[in-house]
Amino acid sequence: MATLSVRRSSGRRRFGIRSERVVGDIVTVVDFVLVAGVALLAKWLYIGFFLSSQQEAEPYLALGVLAALIAVATFRSQDLYSIERLRQFRGAARRIAFGLGLASVIILSGGYLFKVSAEWSRGWMIIWILGALLVVLFNHYLASRFIRSWIKAGFFARNVAVYGSGEIAAKMLEHLSLADANQRIVGVFDDLTRGATPQVLLAGGLSDLIQTGQTVRIDEVLLALPMSDEHRLSKLVTQLSVLPADIRLCPDMAAFQMRPLGIVSYDGVPVLELVRKPLGDWAPFIKAFEDRFFAALALLLLSPLMICVALAIKFDSRGPIFFRQRRHGFNHQVITVLKFRTMRVTQDGPVVPQASKNDPRVTRVGKWLRRSSLDELPQLMNVLAGEMSLVGPRPHALAHNEHYSALLETYANRHRMKPGITGWAQVNGYRGETDTPDKMRKRVECDLYYIENWSLWFDLKILLLTPFFGLFGKNAF
Structure with a gap:
C-alpha cells in the first residue's frame, strides 16, 4: 500500500476561521482613507503652513476622495487585495505606483479639460502623490507581516476531511501536499469492501x-x-x-488536466465549467468602444507623424508606402493587416522568412521603423474597421501560423480574441523574431494569460506600458 504524508490537525484549538475577504476589504478601506487623508494633510502642510494661504480644504479633500476611488479600483483590478498578493509584499510597489500614477493622470486630465487645473498647487500634488505612495506601501508592508504571521498560526486554515482511498484521493492528497494550499487534512476515511486495499493511510x-x-x-x-x-x-x-461543513466532490482524474473554472446550473443540474468564453456580458461592448475611441484619437494625434513616415518611405526606396499581408484574426478568420513598408520585397506566400538581424531585405528607414514599432501604426485603421483591437495577441503571417500551430498545442487558442497592435507579450519583452519554439511558447503563454484575465484596467495598463516597454526591443529587426 502506498502511503502519503498527511498534514493532520489535532482540531482542539477551536479558533474561528478569519475571513480572507474581510481582511482584503479592511486593507482596501485603509488604502482609501490614506490616499484621501494625505491629500488633506498635504494641503495643510504645504498650502496652509508653507505658503501661509487660507484656501478652503473641501476642494482638496474632494480631489483626494476621487483619486482614492480610482486608485483603489486600480489596485483591486490588479488583484492587490487577495490574500496571496497581500502576504507577498514583493511586487506591491510597482502595482501601487501604477494605481496612484493612473489616478493622478486622470485627475490632471479632467482638470485640464474643465479648465480648473490652474487653480491646483503643483507642490501640493507632488507632496500628496509621494506621501500617498509611502503610506500605502507602509500599509501593505504591515498587512503582509500580519497576514504571514496569521497564516503561520493557522488563522485562515480550513480543516479538511477526505472520504475515499483510491486513486482520486491519492492524487488529490499529493496535489495538496505540493501546492501552497492553506488546508489541514484531519484524516482520510473510507468504508472498503472486503479484500480492497487503500492507496492512502486511513483514519477510519x-x-x-x-x-x-x-x-x-x-x-x-x-x-x-x-x-x-x-x-x-x-x-x-x-x-x-x-x-456543519462544506461537502464538495473531488473531480475525476481528467479534471487534474482540465482545471474547472466553476460550476453552473442547467435548470437545476450542476455542470462543471472547464473553459469560459472570453469577453462575456458587457465586455465586448466595452472593448469595442475602447478600441474605436482610442484608435480614432490616436489617428488624429499621430496623423502628422504618419505623413512624415510615409514621405520618408517614398524617398528612401522604390515601392508602395503600405505593406498588406493576410493574417489570422478572430476565430481564425483571414484579415488583411496594414503596415508601413519596411522591406524592399513584399512577401505574403506559403513561405515568409522572418526578419533577422542585418536582414538585407530591410530598408534604411524600415530598420528604424521596425525597431521603434512605428511600422504598426497603419493598423489603427484595422482597429477602426473592427478587424483588430488595440490590445490583444499579435497576428502572424499565415505561413507562421501553420508552422507554430503544428509545434505548439495551445497556439491556436490565441484566436479566441481579436488580434492587437500591442499586447501583454510585447510589454513583457516577447516581440520581434521568434526563431525557436521556446520563444513562441513564451509569447503564447502571455497571450493566453491576457485572454483569460482580460479587463478594461488590464488593457489600460498595457497601453500605458507600451511606450516604455513595448516599442523598442533588442529582438526587433
Missing part, C-alpha cells in the same frame, strides 16, 4: 468521520470518489449533511 470509516466532525471542527469534506458512483455519492451526502 464513515462513522468515524461523523464522530470526528462532531468533536473536532471540520470545515470541508472532500468526496474523492468516481462521479459515476452516483448512488453511493447521494447516500454519503445525505449522511454527511449532519455535519
